[in-house]
Amino acid sequence: MGPGPSNVAPSVLAAQAAPLVGHLDPAFVKMMEEIKGMLRQVFLTRNEMTFPVSGTGSAGMEFCFVNLIEPGDEVVIGVNGVFGTRMADLAERCGARVVKVEAPWGRIIEPEAVAVAIERGRPKLVAVVHAETSTGAWTPIEDIAKLAHAAGALFVLDTVTSLGGCPVRVDDWQVDAVYSGTQKCLSCPPGLAPVSLGPRALEKARQRKSKVQSWYLDVNLLASYWGQERVYHHTAPISMNYALHEALRLVLAEGLETRWRRHQENHLALKTGLAALGLELVVPERERLWQLNAVSVPEGVEEAAVRRRLLDEHRIEIGAGLGPLKGKIWRVGLMGETCQPANVQRFLTALSACLQT
């Protein structure tokens, strides 16, 4: 019940243990197509260029940035936690001139602040984290995407923790580039980064003056591997793709709306239980994620000791705070398979026991 990896369904683990075939075997190529199709359904997009990058969520971030940023480009980045900070660092490594739109950790990025930065900077790209895993803040996207497009900029969205746990509508919101991870609300082991690029983003990647600085993540090369030509690029992680195939099947079998509602309901149950224990959530109610709950550590309670007891005595993992929230919060994940009423109840009982003695 930490910030990920979440629990994984037995059928996903079983899929992962199937014998290997070659990555250019017709059976695997068929599976690649099915994964692309299911990812499109989960991202709610028709983007052809939708596939899992062969690395973890952060490799998905790097994939978007190295392909879409050229040296000297101005970019605007929302920074309200660890992952916005990481985006700014990464954009600088791509040679961007970075304008940060900062918000306190635990709060969302406001469209008005993005508008001011866009006005000042004339950026080529605007990037925001949808669900800040480090704080539990849930930034609304539609207005920010519109501002980016009105200024002629590409809009990039981090959905590592949101995808599968709350609404992500890539086409409706006109997100140009999006990345996620497998180990949060998709409940698949970590190791792949689902990504999707829209037509404007692909155009930018194809028209670059400079070569993409990464060979491993160059979409112009990956397009031929994941596209119809199947030109050898790298060797896709076969077993991880078996697992993702089954995890996506489970997500779609449940249905996106049902799955989102499940995350909402368990979050509300957790919130109620925490309140009964006299505990508060860090993020204001209207800005709060369902799948990642940052709980304020009460005065006089030793943060790390409680986490350790939860793990040792109750076999429950939760996460620590990072950056300015280190030592001040617990991060309780209700992601994918982990997001069950029984887990909420078990956690509340265990936490109560740890706080009383």
Place this chain on the structure above:
Amino acid sequence: MGPGPSNVAPSVLAAQAAPLVGHLDPAFVKMMEEIKGMLRQVFLTRNEMTFPVSGTGSAGMEFCFVNLIEPGDEVVIGVNGVFGTRMADLAERCGARVVKVEAPWGRIIEPEAVAVAIERGRPKLVAVVHAETSTGAWTPIEDIAKLAHAAGALFVLDTVTSLGGCPVRVDDWQVDAVYSGTQKCLSCPPGLAPVSLGPRALEKARQRKSKVQSWYLDVNLLASYWGQERVYHHTAPISMNYALHEALRLVLAEGLETRWRRHQENHLALKTGLAALGLELVVPERERLWQLNAVSVPEGVEEAAVRRRLLDEHRIEIGAGLGPLKGKIWRVGLMGETCQPANVQRFLTALSACLQT
């Protein structure tokens, strides 16, 4: 029996299907230490900075290059197949001025040719592919490493296909940076890239004037994640590391010398059988790998049709030629678990059947 992924032992698949723990869980941290220790034994090195990069073999190549090359650096690269070509492309993306030492596909890189290039260029780095997966050529390393060091350059070695299948002696040969993949002679599913950096390489990475262009692969950040501090960087692919742990255990239980000998013996059996069928290997005898055998397609035989029949009728996958060898060779892998007398025999029988009708 293609160029990888190789077959995977049942216990490795079973390890991969174990339930997930968090990537900062004490149990996983202990496993990370054990993986590092076993990788040191397999690489025959005492390098502290030895761990699996969270990507496939090509991410290992990119890891070495982005950390060790600064814009404007002169580098010398041996090019005798797909992977030398890839190294040259990647080095250019890092801003290097690349001097290629070219050899025909199917032949090795000669120390004399490297000496000439070093003389001309005064490189900061020299890189060579130990076992060229695209051709089956096996380049001896010791003399080239000495030439690099005599010129004050770092020596980088690609051991993607060699590690676990033939001698790789990182410390004896004074290799400064080495990378490999899991899906060849280690017989683990693809998805991780074992790497090792020696003290000179680490010093170069720490003293860089420019930031490493990749965030995901920056060794200065990864050192704190895989080192004693365990500072959160990315989320390591948990299941893949379970698999690698078990695969390395099997390699060391067999013993490196025994494992190398097994690869040699099965190669010799294959060679004898191919000769009986009137088929020839592309690479001259003294330059030939054991684990990857490039077979010349005889006059009048349709290369792809034979491969397709092997797969459809005999359930045996072999690889096609790439680049200038496309359509001219079959690539027969005898890697790790796949490298068994029964497989050699089964393949020879099947190939014979496909050639006769």
